Amino acid sequence: MDPTATAVTPYLVSEYERITYYHGISLDPPELLYRSDLLHNPFPLPKVAPQICSLLKGRRIRYSAVMAARFFTHGEDGEGSLGPIVIWISTHPGTTTAENAHDASPDIISLLEEAGVKGAVVEWYEGSVETLAGPPLLRVILGTDPPITEDDDAQGSVALFFHENKTEHSQPSARVLGTNTADYLFKGRGVNEIKALIGVYGSDAEHLATEIAALEQHLESNDPDEVEEAEAGVPAKQAKLAEIKQNIGVLEDFYNDVNAQWSDIERRNLGHVDWAPMISVDVEGKRYTLDLGTFELDEAKFKDNFKGNVIDLGCCSSTPPNRQLRIKGIVAPQLLANPDGVDSNGEPCLVVLKDGGKTDVTVGKYAGLEAYVADDLGQESIELAIYNYDKQSGDFSAKGDSGALIVDGLGNMVGIPHSGMPKGASNHVMFATPAWWAVEKIKEQYPYADFYRTGW
The missing domain is CATH 2.40.10.10 (Trypsin-like serine proteases)
Structure with missing residues (x-):
């Protein structure tokens, strides 16, 4: 026996299990010290993902992400169904074939089943982390x-x-x-978008002014329905126009302030x-x-x-x-x-x-x-x-x-x-x-x- 080796006590609880075992029973749950079924009913540790990554590297599959997900499918009748657990594997574009994915998937399923995860599926796609x-x-x-x-x-x-x-x-x-x-x-960064937004509001103001002028003509109509519609529409659109003009004013003040105070790159720090x-x-x-x-x-x-x-x-x-x-x-x-x-x-x-x-x-x-x-x-x-x-x-x-x-x-x-x-x-x-x-x-x-x- 190695004299420098440290004995592992069989009744010691892992750090992960200690802090997560009672999660959910309160906002600040107690930590687990010991439980009598520790050896016969081991607590599942988050170790499958590293094993999957090692398996992929062993097969020279260049993965970019290994994630777990479940997808909800919406039906035409408004109902839907929640799918199985998915091991969602992304590979770097152009590095993995469908055959590679097909050959590796059964081994991944076996790892999951050994960890007690039944009925999971493996899905593959191409993507890079940016x-x-x-x-x-x-x-x-x-x-x-x-x-x-x-x-x-x-x-x-x-x-x-x-x-x-x-x-x-x-x-x-x-x-x-x-x-x-x-x-x-x-x-x-720049602030040219402020000026662009002023232009957008300006276009909206012109459009509203045209609509108001058209409605005002209907105020003199012989059709009482048209008059009623115009009497309701003109004030509403005038209020909206006033709001847009106020926004334009705020943006113009902001744009002028930025130009005056921040046009010098040295002052943007x-x-x-x-x-x-x-x-x-x-x-x-x-x-x-x-x-x-x-x-x-x-x-x-x-x-x-x-x-x-x-x-x-x-x-x-x-x-x-x-x-x-x-x-x-x-x-x-x-x-x-x-x-x-x-x-x-x-x-x-x-x-x-x-x-x-x-x-x-x-x-x-x-x-x-x-x-x-x-x-x-x-x-x-x-x-x-x-x-x-x-x-x-x-x-x-x-x-x-x-x-x-x-x-x-x-x-x-x-x-x-x-x-x-x-x-x-x-x-x-x-x-x-x-x-x-x-x-x-x-x-x-x-x-x-x-x-x-x-x-x-």
Whole structure:
């Protein structure tokens, strides 16, 4: 016997089982210490996905993502059915044939059955993981200004703000910093879309003015129905025209202010980069992606309007007050592994949202199973896979949404996105680093960081 070997006690509970076994019985459940059927009724561990990845690599199949999903099929009569568990495998385009997929699928099914997963199917498609990007945030507003569209080439949204409070040497610090995916910290954006939107509103105003003039002619009609219709229509369209003219005025003021204050590229800096580690994968630990950087905020530009970490829900919600969802916590890894919510089909998931630089406020879902991802160079990582909520809700993300904080409906942080699998103008999945792990990494650099202050 190896004298340096460590004996494994047969009644020790695994770390995963210890923290997740009683999940769901309360908001803060107890942790499992021991159970008498431990040896005869082992707790299923999330180990099948790594085995599938190893099997694929053994067959020289270049996978880009291995995910789990279930698909709901809607029938013509309004009814529908939920399909089986699907092991959803994406391979790098042009690298895998249908024959390769056919030959590997039975072995994958065998692995699943050995783990107690019965009736699952394996589905294959081609796709590559691509990074996402989006524009920096503007001042948080009360929801009274007209919407402003974003440039297609804009890069990055600020994910989080935090107060440093103390330096790593425990010296007092008044610094406030922002975080984002690393590539954003070195890119800018334009504002030509403001002028374009003024033109759109102008066209709408001209169209309404023409309609009002036509209705006013019917006020003198001998047909009482036409007169009644005109009397109702003219004031309604005049009110709409007045609203559009007001929006044009707000946009023109904003455009003039931007031109006056921000036309000089040197004046567009929000702050200075403070920490920008190399984008990497934590290969020795959780295998999550570290795509994160921080910058120190320019107090003169932020202090007066600083409100801390909030998400502007815009027209998507009338609550909370001012439609601003305050960030107040982090979804723990136990809850990520065992979501306590359900989707519209009654399946367990976390319903999540984000305010992205490209797609604005969108709703998606995280089903509790991480994705195993491999890039073009073969670098493997583990990510949260956020799916579109449903067809009616549209895409959860697009190029331009990198760094937009993902939260649940209570304002708890879920993840920080950095990539997806876009195809044309659509994207069916967004990959994100768990927020709890990202915050841990930030606190390694800033031990006294406070993410929940509501003022400067």
